[in-house]
Amino acid sequence: MRVVSIVCLLLAALPAPAQPRTAPIPDSERTRWFRDSKFGIFVHWGAYSVIGRHEWARHKLQIPQAEYDKFVRQFNPVKFNAAEWTNLFRSAGAKYVVITSKHHDGFSIYRSRVSDYDMEITPYPGDPLKQLAEAAQRAAKDLPFLIKGGESILSGKTDVTGDAQVFQEFAVGTLQLSASEGGG
Numbered sequence: 001m002r003v004v005s006i007v008c009l010l011l012a013a014l015p016a017p018a019q020p021r022t023a024p025i026p027d028s029e030r031t032r033w034f035r036d037s038k039f040g041i042f043v044h045w046g047a048y049s050v051i052g053r054h055e056w057a058r059h060k061l062q063i064p065q066a067e068y069d070k071f072v073r074q075f076n077p078v079k080f081n082a083a084e085w086t087n088l089f090r091s092a093g094a095k096y097v098v099i100t101s102k103h104h105d106g107f108s109i110y111r112s113r114v115s116d117y118d119m120e121i122t123p124y125p126g127d128p129l130k131q132l133a134e135a136a137q138r139a140a141k142d143l144p145f146l147i148k149g150g151e152s153i154l155s156g157k158t159d160v161t162g163d164a165q166v167f168q169e170f171a172v173g174t175l176q177l178s179a180s181e182g183g184g
Helices: 002-013 027-037 047-051 065-072 082-091 128-139 164-181
Strands: 041-044 097-102 145-149
Touching: 047 065, 082 128, 097 128
Parallel strands: 041 097, 097 145
Antiparallel strands: none
């Protein structure tokens, strides 16, 4: 009986599959929209900026995790202004914005309920992803704001293995919560 109770508790703790807010758009329509949009902004920004490097810095430079974590804890984007970014995107003529919310280093630029490797461990009090999503929604109703999670979002690795459907449900659910409620 005790084993059954433990199994039930573990199953109850699993995340529920994310439900789409609207019906999925057919592939042909998405492809047409993307082709017609022509110009979008892809933002790659994260804790690796503390050392002035790119998203693969920890891996490529072989920085030990403990040392890299010291840099992550210093990430404090006090000059970040979501409204300015959104205005810049629009003035550049962007038709959409995609931001990578969680990179290969495993760090999330939002406050997550499913990971402790996120903005919570930095001195920055806000949630850049939520701020950017809100600014895009306020200032540019015609500027779609898309969120892309890095391959490491579930496994902590860059070579995701396992059930792709589980990965997708986890990623979509986490990011929907991040954008809508300020944390995944």
